[in-house]
Amino acid sequence: MHPLVEQINEKNIRALARAITMVENDHPEKLDMLSDVFAAKKHARYVGLTGSPGAGKSSLVNRMITHIRNEGKTVAVIAVDPTSPFSGGALLGDRVRMNEHFTDDGVYIRSMATRGSLGGLARATKDAVRICDAYGFDVVLVETVGVGQSELDIMKIVDTTALVLTPNSGDVLQIFKAGIMEIADLFIINKADLPGYGKLKALLKELVMMTAKGDQETQIVKTITTENKGIDKLWQKISEHHDFLYSTKEGQKRRRFQQQLEVYELIREEIWRDVKTYVEENNRDITIEADSDPYQLAQNIFEKWKEDNG
Ligand SMILES: Nc1nc2c(ncn2[C@@H]2O[C@H](COP(=O)(O)OP(=O)(O)O)[C@@H](O)[C@H]2O)c(=O)[nH]1
Ligand SMILES: [Mg+2]
Incomplete structure (x- = not known):
């Protein structure tokens, strides 16, 4: 378990405040920590x-x-x-x-x-x-x-x-x-x-x-x-x-739907983070001009990213 979460479990209010700051700052350990938080x-x-x-x-x-x-x-x-x-x-x-x-x-x-x-x-x-x-x-x-x-x-x-x-x-x-x-x-x-x-x-x-x-x-x-x-x-x-x-059954259905939306959103965020990093790291090969076709460009970048991460 992430040490911060251990402390949160022991009702350490400063650890709680630090954990929230970590998500605000998008700290690299965030997802690991949050997974333990979820548990x-x-x-x-x-x-x-x-x-x-x-x-x-x-x-x-x-x-x-x-x-x-x-x-x-x-x-x-x-x-x-x-x-x-x-x-x-x-x-x-x-x-x-x-x-x-x-x-x-x-x-x-x-x-x-x-x-x-x-x-x-x-x-x-x-x-x-x-x-x-x-x-x-x-x-x-x-x-x-x-x-x-x-x-x-x-x-x-x-x-x-x-x-x-x-x-x-x-x-x-x-x-x-x-x-x-x-x-x-x-x-x-x-x-x-x-x-x-x-x-x-x-x-x-x-x-x-x-x-x-x-x-x-x-x-x-x-x-x-x-x-x-x-x-x-x-x-x-x-x-x-x-x-x-x-x-109630209806309530359970509602909660399941909400859960699904959140998972999709997390996937979208992770992919976006990945693609953005990829573009930044490969900026010599990828040029985004002001008047380039955005559809074509997006498709090219996405395909390249998929190939390199396949
Ligand atoms: N007349 C009246 N004023 C209220 C009531 N509830 C809140 N207020 C006033 O409305 C203003 C805004 O309240 P606030 O709680 O800061 O609203 P918020 O921006 O939605 O958080 C304050 O001046 C409150 O005193 C109420 O039930 N009746
Ligand atoms: Mg307010």
């Missing part, structure tokens, strides 16, 4: 929160941490939101509120950096989630701004994806157009204290019906984070969805 995984529940900036994701995460801790469970948070108080981007007030959790051993909070990782931020985040699992956290929460493909990719490894919406923000239609509705297992209408809640709920219900997955009814939960309302219900719905995934 050392416990049984954490992975929950993703996504939504527009300002929807209340960080506030929800903060409340959920308290709720989960009150249940006697430990929790890790991976924040991939540049505006998150975890990564230092938010208002001072938010950061002060977070501080109560920083002294708690049962809580680990980490924000992800983008630097260097070939597979990108999404890949590094998935690996970080599993590293937290190997450490033995009961729950891993991932907060991400749901804007780009890479943020959506992150959601491929979480068990439950919750999409956070707010009244009168207009983001629901944008999200619908971007095809993000399909990835959500649960909808949260946060800031339900603001006017426009009823209208948003009615619209959301219609949109949910149009994008129904067919197996399980997608739930809509109402929260007012500032008043600590709806958090119990939210956690209950997340738990129900978890049960669906792990104790």
Whole structure:
């Protein structure tokens, strides 16, 4: 077993932090280490929160941490939101509120950096989630701004994806157009204290019906984070969805499909890394001109790479 993973197994929090840095930096030992991480995984529940900036994701995460801790469970948070108080981007007030959790051993909070990782931020985040699992956290929460493909990719490894919406923000239609509705297992209408809640709920219900997955009814939960309302219900719905995934045939099918996507993605990454290195090492024989035919060029390079690696 990789020495870092041995230390993670012994609940060494610094080893956990080092392992996450290793995946961020795309360290050469990464895959070996992660393979051991995978074997050392416990049984954490992975929950993703996504939504527009300002929807209340960080506030929800903060409340959920308290709720989960009150249940006697430990929790890790991976924040991939540049505006998150975890990564230092938010208002001072938010950061002060977070501080109560920083002294708690049962809580680990980490924000992800983008630097260097070939597979990108999404890949590094998935690996970080599993590293937290190997450490033995009961729950891993991932907060991400749901804007780009890479943020959506992150959601491929979480068990439950919750999409956070707010009244009168207009983001629901944008999200619908971007095809993000399909990835959500649960909808949260946060800031339900603001006017426009009823209208948003009615619209959301219609949109949910149009994008129904067919197996399980997608739930809509109402929260007012500032008043600590709806958090119990939210956690209950997340738990129900978890049960669906792990104790029904349909849920098992869903998990198998997700697994397959991830394996394909890893293969794609590995091949890409290989081909890119090959091109760089053979740059005397391979010339890429600005006006060369990209199709022909790609095909030639790929064929050459296959021949040399056959
Ligand atoms: N009125 C109201 N404001 C909220 C609620 N939840 C969060 N906010 C406020 O919305 C702002 C953005 O919250 P934040 O958690 O940082 O959103 P994030 O960008 O999605 O992480 C903050 O000023 C919060 O205090 C809520 O339920 N009602
Ligand atoms: Mg945030």
